[in-house]
Amino acid sequence: MTPDEMHALVRRLYPLCRSITGDGVRQTLDIVGEYLPSLRAHEVPTGTDVLDWTVPREWNIRDAYIKDVATGERVVDFRALNLHVVGYSAPVHATMTMDALAPHLHTLPDQPSLVPYRTSYYAETWGFCLSEETRASMGDGPFEVFIDSTLADGHLTYGEAVIPGATDREVLISCHVCHPSLANDNLAGIAVAVALAQRLHEPRHTFRFIFAPGTIGAITWLARNRSRVDAVAHGLTLACAGDPGQIHYKRSRRGDASVDRAFEHVLRDRPHTILDFSPYGYDERQYCSPGFDLPVGSLTRTPYAGYPEYHTSGDDPAFVSPAAMGDTLDKLWDAVQVLERDRTYLNLSPYGEPQLGRRGLYASLGGRSDTKQTQMAMLWVLNLSDGGHSLLDIAARSDLPFAAVADAADALRDAGLLKELEP
Amino acid sequence: MTPDEMHALVRRLYPLCRSITGDGVRQTLDIVGEYLPSLRAHEVPTGTDVLDWTVPREWNIRDAYIKDVATGERVVDFRALNLHVVGYSAPVHATMTMDALAPHLHTLPDQPSLVPYRTSYYAETWGFCLSEETRASMGDGPFEVFIDSTLADGHLTYGEAVIPGATDREVLISCHVCHPSLANDNLAGIAVAVALAQRLHEPRHTFRFIFAPGTIGAITWLARNRSRVDAVAHGLTLACAGDPGQIHYKRSRRGDASVDRAFEHVLRDRPHTILDFSPYGYDERQYCSPGFDLPVGSLTRTPYAGYPEYHTSGDDPAFVSPAAMGDTLDKLWDAVQVLERDRTYLNLSPYGEPQLGRRGLYASLGGRSDTKQTQMAMLWVLNLSDGGHSLLDIAARSDLPFAAVADAADALRDAGLLKELEP
């Protein structure tokens, strides 16, 4: 999948009115499934207990507007932009003056041309989001207010795609799919995840991609997969993957999980920011809750709430670029390669250095001072393969590229000098 | 007790001639007892073995001077300033020339107008302290030298005030009371301790205030309370609490005791200096000796020997200010509040985040980016309350104010989401 194809996927998904339940999520998963045939949608009924939560009623919406009765014009129109309706708004059809309507209107006074994104999942209400400029142009009314929504028993929907690996140890990649027309948050993350899945070919780890509504979706997945979480060796939430900002990696709660150190390693020579874990942001909040404490970090470009377009109509497809999504994918791929190739070996000839020259592993002409990276990598792998250091540890300690260390280990293993230890 | 009342107490205590034993300490404790009715004076007889030491003879002094025989004038007069006599001077009454007197005179050549403070507790001698200016004005004599002191079997006196708490775990606050007319060192510390004691109301910890002569007093208290020290959860020596300098907190020998981390937390956004433990300074030397190793830090403004007026007549009541003592008390109070409110909780709903909204603990309208400190504090408390982190740990990790963290914990506990663990 090329960067341009990722961006095309973002544009295709953009118009759908997603929420934590409802047909917008189903349509999204249908489209993702075209690119990722192993994707399966799961439907969990309203009222199902999931950890401390309960699956809520399903919300669907067909139309909504505020019409100026005097002119008959739709001042605010859901069909033009689905952010205009507060997510999970209850149905309403009434005529009212501005005085009555005002408490139901949400604007951004500091960003007067942008429409905010608001939801009210767990408190039944209704509302409209609009630009401060539109709000200022509205008179005293009366206004016809119409939200044609349904809030009823139904299902919560999430998608799961599994790329089987040579081992049962899993890499978990989780994207939230509950936001309506917001491109960076999180259609870009979905597109990068799809591109990663397409690129994987007979991996060592089993890769599990989860496309679920934020919070309640991850909680639902965790509730239904409690026996499976022990298999999660590494994980990541993937969000805000296409904005122009610098890459940010946020550590897992553990702080020194392999996934944390893999990203630190692959990002070390590139502009980036490493953030410590905090119990906020995306669904790492759930995966890293203390009962689970999974090794799940978070990869974004500009993180949660860190850009002016965040949760506004400014987060449209023009805000994300093919180049930025391609760059996110490149770095993610490098880190995945580290996780795929990381091993812990035992040096089978640990007393003194083994004679590498006899095995064809060492330049035969001595005395030269330009010792090559390959030979340094072999010496580091031999020296630190005492059972307490993985290849990633060795790369970090030696400040050599992981690939050089892994290549050296392959050569040494093939020469019978290393034995792989079980993880 | 207002800052002005603290300063008034300093001025009231200033004229008394304290030493490691004698009536000066008794009079000091009598006055402190007026402000702190629970104060009890303990009398320990001369010759009592206390740890490696022995309670010395009691020293009292009524008068002392150096009189110029030619003029009949008191050139140096104990009644004008009690620093003029070397502490624990043996009695003497003799007439002698300057040649004979000179070895008994102590001055500060680099601070010619100031009178030094000197003692000789454990080697029997006598001497006078005077300014270099006075010394330079004295001729060859003869001089009448008179010290009307008594060095005889008696008692060592120390005071102890206990504010009972809800638990037997103790906070120990220790002030040295052995210095004569030196205001910052340590009448200011005594005054701040008294003010703290007055402010405490039904605390959780039992607070024990010790007013004891330096070294031998703390050693005596420790010798008589060896079975009690296990109850000391947190402790502090309090000295030099009123000078114009910046606040300094010196860590306990352990370096990461709760009291150390409490002060680091409350001082972090204010000008301050944190010092590592060293086996010098005040009675933390005794409390932190390796056999006891109590979690006792030291709070001062400018520390031990760090200001020109230190151990000179320049350390008079004008050198300490109500504002500085008030500031010391404020910071001490903040740290005490941290110790009082610190707890370790267990999250009873550790799998995923509990649904805070259903319990009224979370704003119902989602999507807003200005997440409040209160909610962050709740999420941090839930995430880290795995039995391995106290509220103070959580405040340090989250960089949130301790009070916000503790308030969040109260709310979560009241909602049944947390269970307090035993210390």
Place this chain on the structure above:
Amino acid sequence: MTPDEMHALVRRLYPLCRSITGDGVRQTLDIVGEYLPSLRAHEVPTGTDVLDWTVPREWNIRDAYIKDVATGERVVDFRALNLHVVGYSAPVHATMTMDALAPHLHTLPDQPSLVPYRTSYYAETWGFCLSEETRASMGDGPFEVFIDSTLADGHLTYGEAVIPGATDREVLISCHVCHPSLANDNLAGIAVAVALAQRLHEPRHTFRFIFAPGTIGAITWLARNRSRVDAVAHGLTLACAGDPGQIHYKRSRRGDASVDRAFEHVLRDRPHTILDFSPYGYDERQYCSPGFDLPVGSLTRTPYAGYPEYHTSGDDPAFVSPAAMGDTLDKLWDAVQVLERDRTYLNLSPYGEPQLGRRGLYASLGGRSDTKQTQMAMLWVLNLSDGGHSLLDIAARSDLPFAAVADAADALRDAGLLKELEP
């Protein structure tokens, strides 16, 4: 041994044609033995298995040259400089054109006036090293090429000198002796080791000096002394000890061995560089292989391959100076003194401070602010002698000179306040 005598030893050893085996090493050990009578040479037969290696055939060389047939002149002459022959060159006697000769010639194009040092221990070949300038002056030939060398079963030779100590715990000092005419690498190291050995007098540790060919020599020693390595308490490879550069100490693989901390301590106030361990450089590669993991660091001035003269004819006796070798010895001696005097004591009076004054260990006149280093050292030793801190730990923690700490400990031990714990 004075610095000038060390330099004289370097000059005396310089002309010998050392390699990893052969008479050059024997002659070197004979000369070193004149300065160090306890030195014993060990001869290990060709074919002996040593760890993963096998002792190679012995190499000796009598003469070698490239003669311009046209002029009869030796263009390259081993007798003028033994670097001219690639180490371990097989014998050859032939006449050939430059076309045929060229693959056997080694120069340094970027340093056209210098002759490189090259070896080919484990791949049988022959070759000459010469300056790029000489190479450029040579025509098309024909050339008479002659190497009068022998590559035959024989022995590997290494030297070992032991200075018995009061205990069986050993300090290992290892120098490589396999380089021909290179002064800094490693005749200077040999000279400093000899000077250190001469200076030791009834040490506490047993000191073992190893003069062995690089890699195979250390491996041979390790193979023959596997039961002895447990006695190695501290160790060092010593190389490049005479160049004008700054002192460098490279940590052992353990990173925090006493030898590492001893050098950090004695170097802290002098220009120096501390390097982390890496599995390259000198024979610390073997001593610190994971099976042995001995506490062996490496002391050099400019380290391995760090100076332009490295492994060239520029590394001649003029490149090393008596002053630099004297400086290396001074710092090495200071570190050795730390290792010799380091102890772990237990404070026998750990409850409160013991009364030092009564034992004559404390100035009797109190109140002075210029507390002396000696008294601070005593207080630190008493405070930290809880069984978990050695004197070196205490020096590092207190930032006091080790000698002051050790002197204080001696005084306290003599006063019966400390008991030495077994290492």
